[in-house]
Amino acid sequence: MSPRITGAVARRVLLQLRRDPRTIALLLVVPPVLLTLLKYAFDSDPRAFQTIGGPLVGLFPFITMFLVTSITMLRERTSGTLERLMSMPLGKLDLLLGYGIAFAVVGTVQAIVASLVAFGPLDVHVAGSTVAVGALAVGNALLGMALGLFVSAFARTEFQAVQFMPAFVFPQLLLCGLFVPRDEMAPLLDAVSYALPLTYAFDALQRVTIEGSLGTAGWVDVAVTVGATLLALALGAATLRRRTP
Amino acid sequence: MAGESVAAAIAVDGLHVRRGDNAVLHGLSFTAPRGQITGLLGPSGCGKSTLMRAIVGVQIVESGSVEVLGEPAGSESLRHRVGYVTQAPSVYGDLSVRENLEFFARVLGAPSGRVAEVIEAVSLGEHVDQVVGSLSGGQRSRVSLGTALLGEPELLVLDEPTVGLDPVLRQELWATFGELAVAGATLLVSSHVMDEADRCDSLLLMREGDLLASETPAALRERTGKQGLEDAFLALIEGREEGR
Numbered sequence: 001m002s003p004r005i006t007g008a009v010a011r012r013v014l015l016q017l018r019r020d021p022r023t024i025a026l027l028l029v030v031p032p033v034l035l036t037l038l039k040y041a042f043d044s045d046p047r048a049f050q051t052i053g054g055p056l057v058g059l060f061p062f063i064t065m066f067l068v069t070s071i072t073m074l075r076e077r078t079s080g081t082l083e084r085l086m087s088m089p090l091g092k093l094d095l096l097l098g099y100g101i102a103f104a105v106v107g108t109v110q111a112i113v114a115s116l117v118a119f120g121p122l123d124v125h126v127a128g129s130t131v132a133v134g135a136l137a138v139g140n141a142l143l144g145m146a147l148g149l150f151v152s153a154f155a156r157t158e159f160q161a162v163q164f165m166p167a168f169v170f171p172q173l174l175l176c177g178l179f180v181p182r183d184e185m186a187p188l189l190d191a192v193s194y195a196l197p198l199t200y201a202f203d204a205l206q207r208v209t210i211e212g213s214l215g216t217a218g219w220v221d222v223a224v225t226v227g228a229t230l231l232a233l234a235l236g237a238a239t240l241r242r243r244t245p
Numbered sequence: 246m247a248g249e250s251v252a253a254a255i256a257v258d259g260l261h262v263r264r265g266d267n268a269v270l271h272g273l274s275f276t277a278p279r280g281q282i283t284g285l286l287g288p289s290g291c292g293k294s295t296l297m298r299a300i301v302g303v304q305i306v307e308s309g310s311v312e313v314l315g316e317p318a319g320s321e322s323l324r325h326r327v328g329y330v331t332q333a334p335s336v337y338g339d340l341s342v343r344e345n346l347e348f349f350a351r352v353l354g355a356p357s358g359r360v361a362e363v364i365e366a367v368s369l370g371e372h373v374d375q376v377v378g379s380l381s382g383g384q385r386s387r388v389s390l391g392t393a394l395l396g397e398p399e400l401l402v403l404d405e406p407t408v409g410l411d412p413v414l415r416q417e418l419w420a421t422f423g424e425l426a427v428a429g430a431t432l433l434v435s436s437h438v439m440d441e442a443d444r445c446d447s448l449l450l451m452r453e454g455d456l457l458a459s460e461t462p463a464a465l466r467e468r469t470g471k472q473g474l475e476d477a478f479l480a481l482i483e484g485r486e487e488g489r
Contacts, residue, residue: 004351004354007351008352009352011348015344016339016340080333081336084331085352086303087329088349088352089324089325243305243319245265245305
């Protein structure tokens with residue numbers, strides 16, 4: 001692993017995104033638009049919007065980075081550039097960290113824009129610090145990136161990669177407690193939710209937005225989320241092969 | 246013979262490769278000398294690309310040995326010493342020519358002036374700031390070739406680098422290959438057009454996963470009694486079929 005190569009990868013990924021202004025616009029504009037929609041959808045129940053608005057700011061980067069990373073990585077595999085890089089003096093960690101840095105930057109910008117709109121004009125109130133929500137959002141961007149990197153190994157086409165979004169991300173969103181508190185779910189689903197990383201990411205966000213601070217349980221959530229990110233990265237690294245059939 | 250394999254840039258012995266259910270290479274053995282251009286010729290689908298992948302060390306092989314510059318193919322130390330250009334240009338279509346080369350130069354740790362030299366070598370001076378995706382196929386494959394030149398590798402493995410290029414450019418590229426060989430590099434260049442065989446110092450002729458010949462163009466002409474290398478190739482195939 002070398003900082004020079006890691007930096008080169010991060011720079012390149014950001015440069016590729018810069019070449020695609022429409023994607024950048026979508027990344028930045030869609031979360032505030034959805035939050036606005038949600039606010040007025042809950043027009044007659046503002047308290048419901050208050051409880052999910054804050055955590056959602058921290059969840060958007062997870063969703064978008066999952067999608068962006070799985071497609072970018074799939075392209076890298078199918079275009080032959082991954083094979084070329086694997087025949088060069090590049091460590092797998094250089095590639096993974098390079099992607100991580102680039103998407104952490106994007107996730108940060110996305111979280112800042114969503115926060116400014118949510119905590120500004122949309123008047124979302126959180127009990128804890130908005131900076132903590134932002135920090136968790138960046139962590140969730142990295143979790144989404146790591147999962148996207150891993151699942152991209154199982155897609156042969158971009159159609160398949162896009163389908164991994166409803167397959168991997170939607171169940172986690174449904175079961176994490178965002179829509180229905182987990183203790184109100186069927187016991188089996190409640191049990192399953194413990195195995196899904198987003199459950200912990202959401203729980204940490206909820207502790208900051210509703211209880212005001214992470215507390216011990218919240219820090220456990222953060223540790224589990226970080227662990228899940230590292231595990232997904234390790235699994236992703238295992239799918240990067242120097243030799244292929 | 247031991248002395249020869251030390252001097253050889255590539256030494257392949259009993260190489261078998263299977264891809265899925267198909268046996269692609271059936272026990273190839275040959276050596277390629279250093280500092281020369283070795284042409285790898287044969288029809289599409291005969292296993293040229295698979296052989297090149299095995300030499301670069303990205304192909305899972307079933308059995309046999311592949312030594313490159315005195316080390317087992319795919320060794321970590323070879324990643325600085327071997328340049329590889331795949332048949333389909335493997336560069337980033339959404340970056341400009343310069344951005345692509347600068348990225349790979351950073352990965353390889355090439356000195357900063359190297360990018361400009363390479364752009365010159367592959368004649369892409371007019372297109373440096375153009376996005377690769379908007380270039381023609383031939384220009385794109387030159388970006389890919391340029392990428393492999395960045396690290397000044399001791400061995401360059403080029404999979405059909407001249408496909409789809411106009412004759413003038415093909416001429417220029419072969420001249421570049423010649424200069425690289427004179428400077429001490431070893432080149433393994435594949436092609437399915439026999440008229441490129443004459444530009445090589447030695448030839449490997451392949452068909453259906455087997456090696457038909459490994460010799461110089463002159464020796465091939467002498468052995469088959471044919472002047473044209475295409476005819477010589479055909480004579481080899483006929484001779485082989487009679488021998489069965």
